[in-house]
Amino acid sequence: xxxxxxxxxxxxxxxxxxxxxxxxxxxxxxxxxxxxxxxxxxxxxxxxxxxxxxxxxxxxxxxxxxxxxxxxxxxxxxxxxxxxxxxxxxxxxxxxxxxxxxxxxxxxx
Amino acid sequence: xxxxxxxxxxxxxxxxxxxxxxxxxxxxxxxxxxxxxxxxxxxxxxxxxxxxxxxxxxxxxxxxxxxxxxxxxxxxxxxxxxxxxxxxxxxxxxxxxxxxxxxxxxxxxxxxxxxxx
Numbered sequence: 001x002x003x004x005x006x007x008x009x010x011x012x013x014x015x016x017x018x019x020x021x022x023x024x025x026x027x028x029x030x031x032x033x034x035x036x037x038x039x040x041x042x043x044x045x046x047x048x049x050x051x052x053x054x055x056x057x058x059x060x061x062x063x064x065x066x067x068x069x070x071x072x073x074x075x076x077x078x079x080x081x082x083x084x085x086x087x088x089x090x091x092x093x094x095x096x097x098x099x100x101x102x103x104x105x106x107x108x109x
Numbered sequence: 110x111x112x113x114x115x116x117x118x119x120x121x122x123x124x125x126x127x128x129x130x131x132x133x134x135x136x137x138x139x140x141x142x143x144x145x146x147x148x149x150x151x152x153x154x155x156x157x158x159x160x161x162x163x164x165x166x167x168x169x170x171x172x173x174x175x176x177x178x179x180x181x182x183x184x185x186x187x188x189x190x191x192x193x194x195x196x197x198x199x200x201x202x203x204x205x206x207x208x209x210x211x212x213x214x215x216x217x218x219x220x221x222x223x224x225x226x
Contacts, residue, residue, distance in 0.1 A: 032210075032211055033211050035211065035212040035213075037154075037213075039154075043218075044204055044216035044217065044218055044219055045146075045154065045204075045213075045216055046216070047212055047213065047214045047215075050210060050211065050212040050214075051210070051211070051212075056212075056214065088153065088154055090154070090156075090212075090213075092211035092212070096156070096159060096168040096169075096170070097156050097168075097170045097171070098144075098156040098159070099156065100153050100154040100155065100156070101153065102153045103153050103154075
C-alpha cells in the first residue's frame with residue numbers, strides 16, 4: 001500500500017500570500033496517478049489538479065501542481081479568501097487501495 | 110449538469126446493516142467507473158470501494174472486504190453500497206464519486222452513517 005504524507009499539517013497565511021503544500025509518497029508513482037482535491041467545511045471534495053500538474057475544469061490558474069517520483073507539490077500563487085480550506089492529495093496506483101494523504105489545512109493568519 | 114445524490118444513511122446499531130444509494134444524472138452513467146469514499150468526523154478521506162462501468166470488476170479496501178458490497182444498476186443510473194456487520198469505526202460521511210482517468214472528478218454531497226448503540 002502506498003502511503004501519502006502531507007506537510008505541513010496546517011499552513012497559516014494571509015490573503016495574497018503564496019501557499020506551498022507538499023505530498024510525499026512512500027514509493028515512487030507515476031505522475032499520472034497523483035491528484036489534489038480541495039475540501040471546505042461541510043462540503044464534498046472538489047477536484048483541483050490531476051496528473052500531478054493538470055488543472056481541472058474551472059480551476060483558476062493561481063493553482064498549480066508539480067513533482068514526480070515520490071515528491072509532489074501544490075502551489076497557490078496568491079491566496080484568495082475562498083482558498084482557505086483543506087487540501088488532500090491522492091494516489092491511484094496500479095492496484096487498490098487508492099489512498100489519500102492526511103490533508104493540509106490552509107487557514108487565515 | 111452532472112449530479113449525484115446519496116441517500117440511505119442514518120443511525121444503526123453495531124452489527125446492523127444499511128444500504129446506501131447514489132442516484133446519478135446529467136451524464137451517461139453506464140460509461141463511468143464509480144467509487145465510494147468515506148470520511149469519519151475530523152478525519153481524512155478514505156477510499157472504500159470501486160466498480161467498473163459494467164460492474165464486472167470490483168475492489169474493496171481491506172477493512173471492508175466481506176462486509177460491504179458495491180453494485181450498480183445502469184438502467185436506473187444508480188450506485189449502491191450494501192453495508193453489513195457495521196462497527197463504530199464505520200461512522201462517517203459516505204460519498205459516491207465518479208472516476209475519470211485516475212481521479213474522481215465529481216462527488217455527491219454525502220450521506221452520514223452513524224453506528225452507535
